[in-house]
Amino acid sequence: MIQSAATVMERCEILGAISEESGILVRPYGSESMRRVNEIVAGWMRDAGMTVRSDAIGNLIGRYEARKEGGGTLVLGSHLDTVRDAGRYDGPLGVLVALACVECLNASGERLPFAVEVAAFADEEGLRFGTTFLGSSAFACTLEPGLLDLTDGDGVRVAEAVHAFGGDPDALARADRSPNDLIGYCEVHIEQGPVLERLGLPVGVVSAIQGQSRVGVGFVGEAGHAGTVPMEGRRDALPAAAEFVLAVEEAARRQEGMVATVGTIEAHPGAGNVIPGEATLSLDLRHGDDGVRGSALQALRERAKEIARARSLESSWRVRQESKAVPTSPDLTELLARAVEEIGLPAHRLPSGAGHDAAEVAAIAPVAMLFVRCERGISHNPAESVEEEDVAVAVETISRFLALLAGERG
Amino acid sequence: MIQSAATVMERCEILGAISEESGILVRPYGSESMRRVNEIVAGWMRDAGMTVRSDAIGNLIGRYEARKEGGGTLVLGSHLDTVRDAGRYDGPLGVLVALACVECLNASGERLPFAVEVAAFADEEGLRFGTTFLGSSAFACTLEPGLLDLTDGDGVRVAEAVHAFGGDPDALARADRSPNDLIGYCEVHIEQGPVLERLGLPVGVVSAIQGQSRVGVGFVGEAGHAGTVPMEGRRDALPAAAEFVLAVEEAARRQEGMVATVGTIEAHPGAGNVIPGEATLSLDLRHGDDGVRGSALQALRERAKEIARARSLESSWRVRQESKAVPTSPDLTELLARAVEEIGLPAHRLPSGAGHDAAEVAAIAPVAMLFVRCERGISHNPAESVEEEDVAVAVETISRFLALLAGERG
Numbered sequence A, B: 001m002i003q004s005a006a007t008v009m010e011r012c013e014i015l016g017a018i019s020e021e022s023g024i025l026v027r028p029y030g031s032e033s034m035r036r037v038n039e040i041v042a043g044w045m046r047d048a049g050m051t052v053r054s055d056a057i058g059n060l061i062g063r064y065e066a067r068k069e070g071g072g073t074l075v076l077g078s079h080l081d082t083v084r085d086a087g088r089y090d091g092p093l094g095v096l097v098a099l100a101c102v103e104c105l106n107a108s109g110e111r112l113p114f115a116v117e118v119a120a121f122a123d124e125e126g127l128r129f130g131t132t133f134l135g136s137s138a139f140a141c142t143l144e145p146g147l148l149d150l151t152d153g154d155g156v157r158v159a160e161a162v163h164a165f166g167g168d169p170d171a172l173a174r175a176d177r178s179p180n181d182l183i184g185y186c187e188v189h190i191e192q193g194p195v196l197e198r199l200g201l202p203v204g205v206v207s208a209i210q211g212q213s214r215v216g217v218g219f220v221g222e223a224g225h226a227g228t229v230p231m232e233g234r235r236d237a238l239p240a241a242a243e244f245v246l247a248v249e250e251a252a253r254r255q256e257g258m259v260a261t262v263g264t265i266e267a268h269p270g271a272g273n274v275i276p277g278e279a280t281l282s283l284d285l286r287h288g289d290d291g292v293r294g295s296a297l298q299a300l301r302e303r304a305k306e307i308a309r310a311r312s313l314e315s316s317w318r319v320r321q322e323s324k325a326v327p328t329s330p331d332l333t334e335l336l337a338r339a340v341e342e343i344g345l346p347a348h349r350l351p352s353g354a355g356h357d358a359a360e361v362a363a364i365a366p367v368a369m370l371f372v373r374c375e376r377g378i379s380h381n382p383a384e385s386v387e388e389e390d391v392a393v394a395v396e397t398i399s400r401f402l403a404l405l406a407g408e409r410g
Helices: A002-016 A032-047 A092-107 A134-139 A145-149 A158-164 A195-199 A237-254 A290-310 A330-342 A357-361 A388-409 B002-016 B032-047 B092-107 B134-139 B145-149 B158-164 B195-199 B237-254 B290-310 B330-342 B357-361 B388-409
Strands: A051-054 A060-064 A073-079 A115-121 A182-190 A203-209 A211-220 A259-261 A265-268 A278-287 A314-323 A349-352 A367-372 B051-054 B060-064 B073-079 B115-121 B182-190 B203-209 B211-220 B259-261 B265-268 B278-287 B314-323 B349-352 B367-372
Touching (some): A002 A092, A002 A388, A032 A092, A032 A115, A060 A092, A073 A357, A073 A388, A092 A115, A092 A388, A115 A134, A182 A330, A182 A357, A203 A357, A203 A388, A211 A237, A211 A290, A265 B265, A290 A314, A330 A367, A330 A388, A357 A367, A367 A388, B002 B032, B002 B092, B002 B388, B032 B092, B060 B092, B073 B357, B073 B388, B092 B115, B092 B182, B115 B134, B145 B158, B182 B330, B182 B357, B182 B388, B203 B330, B203 B388, B211 B237, B237 B259, B237 B265, B237 B278, B237 B290, B278 B290, B290 B314, B330 B367, B330 B388, B367 B388
Parallel strands (some): A073 A115, A073 A182, A203 A349, B073 B115, B073 B182, B182 B367, B203 B349
Antiparallel strands (some): A051 A060, A060 A115, A203 A367, A211 A314, A259 A278, A265 A278, B203 B367, B211 B314, B259 B278, B265 B278
């Protein structure tokens, strides 16, 4: 696995140099750099004894056949597109760890009772069209037809971009393959958070992809002159917003596994010598259990109302986005945890606060995810960094996971 | 006084229609509309038996001579320039009430033991050059020479504008008149706050022009992904800012006569799904006693440090502006209060949270101010509104004030 990990690191570096712009890594869907990366990865797939195809949106899929037909297919994978000024591990690491595991099988001529596919999704970050998971949602056949009319910064429609990338926009509504064949989907991804680093663990098993609520919260009072309106009788909207910011923090601290963030705040009209007549802020609330998230959200909504009432203000509450939690498969996750433990490591379970392709693929197959420790939790940034030793643990974990699954289904 | 008040209201309307733009009132220093307004007011001054001159910056000054020479000069006045999209009373009301009082004297042929001058300052709001009190600071000979190099939006320097307006930039450094001659300065102005309206009083006596501190406050923590960084161990800068906002409010509520406002706040990088690594806000703190203001400011600075320390953040504190309180003259203010009481009204004393020409003139003469109730405290807005009955009280108060002063000096 040590040799494999070195190869994975080297390949991450190779792919990380293939970009639309020199000096920074940026590789959007359907770009020339994406085409080159797909060609290179396809070559590695073929060298590992896989047959390679592209689906209707341009996801690259390598297939390593089973011992015999009819044993179903396990999909491993992640994505090859990036954000702007990206790191080199978010996405490619999952594809290349999967490829490394197949290479191990192929090197020893080993076949499993099921086929293994490595999926390299063509759009997860949504850089080009502003909508995430185009690749994996096409794979899962859950892509909303309306999305095909989205346009990029040059006015090119998704459908046109798919066609130009060698895909077939008309085929997107048809499933690439029968889901009946699928045993599951397992994705390796950098954690993008600090938990594993703090615990001193190379990998962790994802318990769920958290559900998320994004809300715009507002308080309306009365603006006034900062010098001439006495404190008594002010209807300043900002202290209300401040109380709410603290209430959000407190609510999330009280609830195990919850994160809540106020990332933006504004006072209006926004002048140093004017009492804010209005204050607006964003709330981002996440939890692995939709019921818990719903209750917490409702409690915060009530809290906003109370704060406003006590200050003779009005409050507003606008839900902008709501995504349900995606549970991971208990069976596959249990196998993944056992694989980690076989290496002699504790199988720490942690939720994923970020979205991943696995959340889309969950529509057609049971999913599991393995997180790899990354330095200081930094991602979407050239400073993104993982250790080769941790990658070796990931390759070994997935290899053992395949073996355990083969044992069950053999 | 009823007739005088009607005239004042009518004249406010006339002047309020003279603007650089149709539809809104905007009358900056040195503009054509300012020239026309000065001509009109000069005519009214002459009709009231005054001699009229312009000083080196273009302040219009009408003089109503004393019974005999050597009795000194009392100055009444305010300003005739406006903000953009202004109301019609902020400034002109003080000039026109002063003029009405002189008209009363002139109508009955009455002369006082001292001369009365009505000063109509040419720049108080600072709309054109972004610096306030150009007119009254030139009158008080306190104008900083460096200000002459400021330019307006068209690149015209103050010195050029003064020259074009018929003034003499070279004479600004020389006093227009000997301060030895001055008995005092008394200004009538709309309150620009809600206090008199709440108390049900037409006028109030200004106790002091409050000193003011403006500070930029910052908290620096660590940005992070709103989904992947657990609550524990976050170094979110915004809740610290929220605590500080509430601390500011509490501090001002505890201290009689203090107002404190956070008018702007920002979270950086400022995205709904990113934990704020930095939060910045503005603090505006005012009080009539500089010692009290200084202590409160120091306590808030310590509080910011404590909040930061408790959250493992850094805090920053940058004083952007500091202006000392300007006390009103106890003697003149006592006379003004007596004048109010003679009408049968309580002489409510209140601080001025906004700056006024009186603060500049205080450099060369004792000052007093009378506030007139304005609707809902609104100013710097076309909705600015005062009642004719209140203006009548103001005219009567200033007339009685002149009579009381004449009695003392007669």
